[in-house]
Amino acid sequence: MQSATMIHSLVILFCLYLPLGASPLLLNYTGSIAGTDTSATVIFSICPDANYSEALWTETHSVTIAGNRFSVLLGSITPLPSDLFRADTRYLSVSVDGTVLSPRQQIVSVAYAIEAANARNVDRHDITPLSVTLANGSATWDSTGQVTTPIVRTDSLVAGNTPIVDSQGNWIGPTQSGSDGLTLRTFTTTTVDEEEVFFFRSKWLPFPQFDTFVEVENDGMLDISFVGQIQCNNSFNTRINLKQVSPSNQFLGQFGNTSGGEGTTGTHGSAVKNQAIIGVTAGTYRVFIEHQSISTIEGTLKSGSLIVRHYD
Known part of the structure; x- marks a missing residue:
């Protein structure tokens, strides 16, 4: 019989995979469960606050435990939405074999790199900058809509x-x-x-x-x-x-x-x-x-x- 005690290693062992193609965003989560059982069902949920709000995203894993430790890739079953970390705070809720662990763990800086990666590719998103300047000032697009550049190259x-x-x-x-x-x-x-x-x-x-x-x-x-x-x-x-x-x-x-x-x-x-x-x-x-x-x-x-x- 395993103990419903789990050591969150979210901050220390939270690694980020950010493929720029069509593959999903992935979060590498490593946890520790005390007990002698070799497997468990772990449900992960990402929530907007630390208390009673409903989950924004949920995923269930059947994990194999070795030396009281296990690792999973969050997002490998249910894709993580690209805008999930757009808000200031997000919390991770974990349930082990039906027992919800408390308190929820706040997700900190590393996972928010997802939003930084999303900013590199704003496909299907609107942007509202005051102006746009290309590298080294080679061209500018100001707030009035005027484009300034030494030369424009086009076929016709x-x-x-x-x-x-x-x-x-x-x-x-x-x-x-x-x-x-x-x-x-x-x-x-x-x-x-x-x-x-x-x-x-x-x-x-x-x-x-x-x-x-x-x-x-x-x-x-x-x-x-x-x-x-x-x-x-x-x-x-x-x-x-x-x-x-x-x-x-x-x-x-x-x-x-x-x-x-x-x-x-x-x-x-x-x-x-x-x-x-x-x-x-x-x-x-x-x-x-x-x-x-x-x-x-x-x-x-x-x-x-x-x-x-x-x-x-």
Whole structure:
């Protein structure tokens, strides 16, 4: 005849298994029963308080006792709900061969790691953060819903059910007209999203990555923009240049603003943005970005995008 005395080892011998797939959450429980019997029926229940409330979860085990000790995996028969430990306190009730042991044992820190694991995967749960920031500040989503990131990479762009930009960066959306009556005819993008090392000089040099040609069929306007993330220990500048290739071959010069960055060793470098609107006649044009620093020094292009729109 065994004694209805059980030593709870919940805190010391409570181990946690947290598989991230479809397998159930498991709690490893080790207990001790005094007596000579080699088996017992043990019912485990998890309750919201220490007294009379009904159990939130219950599981029955037929245990084999060796040296007065036994071990079971709670949750191996009846799965533990993923939100079971979402409240501040939970208590374990244990019954041995029909005798309920008292008092209930409070479940402490270790088991609450279940909720921490659940937080890693919020599938089927709502979240309500004030803002979201990715690792190293690479992108942010603020409380107004605005997303800020140096570059967005996508196969194509669709607004509603309307395709806007294809996988090559070409505008395929509806024809757009501005307030001045101009219509968007072509949309050209050149994007770099892998790090590339280059050297600054004290004179202006072109970025070979951001050097593109645009066909202009009718007199109109080029709207050119460049955004980039550049890492360099010295201050530096970028600018937009334009050259007509045909019907005449002439360098038209630097247009728009000169954008600069301070020297930084930060992970994402400094952001630069150049913008220019230029009136053009029919022909072929070369659009390219130049860079310059106060001395010869290594720089790293983290990411960048050159966009050229033609209106007529």
